[in-house]
Amino acid sequence: MPVDPAPRRLCLVTGASSGIGAAIARIYASHGYDLALTARREDRLLAVAEDIRLKHGVEVQVIAADLADPAAPDRILGEIAAHGRSVSALVNNAGYGLTGRYVASGWAEQAAMLQVMLTAVCELSHKVLPDMTQQGFGRIVNVASLAGLIPASPGQPLYTPIKAFLVKFSETLHLENLHTGVHVTALCPGLTYTEFHDVNHTRKTLSRRAPAWMWLGADEVAAAGYEAAEANRPICVTGAPNKAIAAIAKLLPDEWALALMGREYGRLRGH
Numbered sequence: 001m002p003v004d005p006a007p008r009r010l011c012l013v014t015g016a017s018s019g020i021g022a023a024i025a026r027i028y029a030s031h032g033y034d035l036a037l038t039a040r041r042e043d044r045l046l047a048v049a050e051d052i053r054l055k056h057g058v059e060v061q062v063i064a065a066d067l068a069d070p071a072a073p074d075r076i077l078g079e080i081a082a083h084g085r086s087v088s089a090l091v092n093n094a095g096y097g098l099t100g101r102y103v104a105s106g107w108a109e110q111a112a113m114l115q116v117m118l119t120a121v122c123e124l125s126h127k128v129l130p131d132m133t134q135q136g137f138g139r140i141v142n143v144a145s146l147a148g149l150i151p152a153s154p155g156q157p158l159y160t161p162i163k164a165f166l167v168k169f170s171e172t173l174h175l176e177n178l179h180t181g182v183h184v185t186a187l188c189p190g191l192t193y194t195e196f197h198d199v200n201h202t203r204k205t206l207s208r209r210a211p212a213w214m215w216l217g218a219d220e221v222a223a224a225g226y227e228a229a230e231a232n233r234p235i236c237v238t239g240a241p242n243k244a245i246a247a248i249a250k251l252l253p254d255e256w257a258l259a260l261m262g263r264e265y266g267r268l269r270g271h
């Protein structure tokens with residue numbers, strides 16, 4: 001009698017409508033995962049989903065949601081459960097940057113950033129982990145940033161601390177889940193060609209001031225993240241120059257590092 005093939009695993013990717021999230025979705029699909037894709041722009045999610053279905057023949061569920069809404073994580077997981085599925089891999093990727101000093105944006109904007117990039121990440125991870133542990137298999141990739149591994153800089157008052165939090169959070173979950181089959185990785189890209197710098201209006205200045213060797217493509221970043229998660233590495237810094245920057249940052253005394261960041265930030269951002 002023919003044996004039923006094992007059911008495919010499901011990967012939930014947040015911020016899958018563009019950039020690194022869409023690239024990671026493609027990588028997981030290429031390794032045989034069905035997908036649940038979420039972000040706000042449904043038209044973009046549907047286009048990514050259709051492309052992936054055609055190329056990889058996997059099932060893709062699209063869930064339009066704004067992660068700034070505190071009810072969104074439960075709704076997303078509820079829609080997945082309503083399809084009779086559970087999450088085997090979670091990629092917490094949705095994110096954006098706010099430019100300007102801390103008080104230049106209103107509290108509502110800062111609070112939304114914390115909700116999208118920090119609280120939703122913690123909540124989704126907390127809610128999928130018990131199932132993963134029970135299955136003896138799971139992958140959590142938290143898309144942090146090189147910014148989380150280098151000293152603070154002016155003009156990114158919440159972005160950098162959020163990314164540093166995600167690194168420590170991922171390291172903690174990594175250690176807590178050793179030998180359970182659940183792998184947890186903080187993916188720390190440096191400058192990456194996506195819509196990120198269009199959304200925060202820094203594209204023009206950064207294109208002029210950040211040399212080409214500092215940039216990677218979203219596909220390269222996504223592939224590095226997938227491989228690191230498979231190898232159960234707690235941190236993945238993408239690209240040799242970024243690895244060198246992260247290593248040097250660890251060696252610098254805090255005062256030197258902060259002075260350097262203040263100067264370089266002004267040079268890169270043009271003020």
Ligand SMILES: NC(=O)c1ccc[n+]([C@@H]2O[C@H](COP(=O)([O-])OP(=O)(O)OC[C@H]3O[C@@H](n4cnc5c(N)ncnc54)[C@H](OP(=O)(O)O)[C@@H]3O)[C@@H](O)[C@H]2O)c1
Pocket residue numbers: 014015016017018019020021038039040041042044065066067068093094095096097116143144145146188189190191192193194195196197199
């Ligand atoms: N690009 C870089 O240089 C770089 C470097 C280091 C780290 N990163 C990190 O990489 C991650 C992905 O960014 P990216 O570079 O791929 O930029 P991107 O192309 O702008 O993608 C950001 C994604 O986040 C989603 N998103 C933003 N706000 C959201 C919200 N309120 N609710 C739900 N989804 C939301 C966007 O979808 P919708 O607009 O459709 O909602 C989009 O899919 C971010 O966490 C970012 O911090 C980027």
